[in-house]
Amino acid sequence: MPTKIVYGNESLKDLDKYINGRKTLLVTSEGFVKRGLVDKVKSITSNIVEVISDIKSHPEFTDLKKVYNFIKNIDYELILAMGGGSVLDASKFFSVQNQEKDYQFVEDIIKGKREKKEYIITPTISIPTTAGTGSEITPWATIWDMEEKKKYSLYLSELFSEVALYDATLTLSVPKNITIQTGLDTLSHALESIWNKNANPITVGYAIKSAKLIIENLVKLSNDLDNLEYRNNIMKACMYAGLAFSNTQTAVAHAMSYYITANKGIPHGIACSFTLPMLIDKVIGKYDFIDNALFDIFGELSSNKLRDIYQVLNISTKFSDYNIDKEEIESLLFSLQNNQRAGNSLVSM
Known part of the structure; x- marks a missing residue:
């Protein structure tokens, strides 16, 4: 895992030395413009050449295509991704190019229509502002095609961020529902990396540290959202889980979640975690x-x-509470056939 990890409250102030004079494209979401974080970044570094702030949750090809075709005319050497998992994943998508900077080249790689070669990677610095996805220290990006009702995964070994900068103060404004959802996403990453065919003693050790921090702190944080100690503990849990599943990948809970999110609109953090008690009982x-x-x-x-x-x-653990009946469970199970994430699982479905 080649990413340099920078961790500490107010560590954002040191950002400029990691940018190191490179012309930088800042990718974020509209909320961070309104919160003044973009202005704060610009006060720290003078190297921002353009700001992209219209990244939506669960990035889709149709939305990314517009941005991709806009930024290919911008002269930049580095992408600075600041936001939740959707922003970090979109930034990885933007970082992949060919000589012609052709959008279709990247989509075809993701959809398996083109070999993974002849690409150029723009380096990325990732600053997570939620504690959940772990995208800042993994080589994967999730991209959605809601017309197909399908999730695609972009994977290239060079997609690890150059730097992952963790500053828990940036998560203080995250509302309760997102705090819970992203915390449960972290828990799923941790547990899924344990009942995993790719697990080893090192990854299991990180996963245990992560899961214990979630179990001990998430309820407390949900009742005290301004508590920086709890915020730090959940952010550390996210980092430890990322160190685990960046090596193992996820497993069957995540495999099921993609169908549930695409077909039922259930937020990812809930879709990938409400089945965890059932899976614990199974394993x-x-x-x-x-x-x-x-x-x-x-x-x-x-x-x-x-x-x-x-x-x-x-958080309900019943499929019926997510409008999934017995017939649809059969469709869900069918979707797991030949699914790589499901194939990682030591839990039989």
């Missing part, structure tokens, strides 16, 4: 290393503690 007793990890996290071999946390957070 207990199957592998000693998983049992040991789950006991370390929850202090027991059951899903009861997590179910109690979900009840406090008002």
Whole structure:
């Protein structure tokens, strides 16, 4: 994992030394313009040559194409991605080019219509402003095609960020619902990297550290959103989970979530996590290393503690509460066939 990790409250102030004089394209979302963060970045560095601030949640090809064709006429050497997972993923998409800077070249790579070669990568500095996706320290980007109701994954080994800058003060304005959703996304990353065919003692160690921080802090943070200690603990959990699943990838909970988000509009953090108690119950007793990890996290071999946390957070674990009936569950299971993420899982569906 080649990304340089910079961690600390107010570490944004050191941004200019990582930009190091390069002409920089700032990619963010409209909310950060309104919050004054773009102006703050411009006060720290004079190297911003253009700001892209219309990145939407769950980036789709149709939206990214417009931006891609606009920025190809801009002279920049570095992309600075500041925002949630959607901004970070979109920035990775923009960082891939060929000599002609042809949008279709990138879409074809993602959709498997072109070999992964003859591309150029623009380096990226990532500043996450939510504590959930871990995109800042992984080589993947999720792109959606809602016409096809399908999620695509962009993967190139060079897509790791050059720098991931963690500053928990930037998460203080994240509202309660997004705080919970992104925290549960982190928990899913951690647990999914444990019941995973690609797991090893190092990744499991990071996953345990991550999951314990979520279990110990997410409810507290949901009731005290201005608490910087809790914000830091959740951000560390996100980072540790990223270090784990950047090596293992995710597994069956995420594989199911893509169908659920595309077809039911359920936010990703909920779609990938409401099944976790069920999966815990399925995997207990199957592998000693998983049992040991789950006991370390929850202090027991059951899903009861997590179910109690979900009840406090008002997160249902019932498919029916997400308008998924028995017939649609069959379609969901069918969607898992030949799915790489589902294939990573040590939990049989």
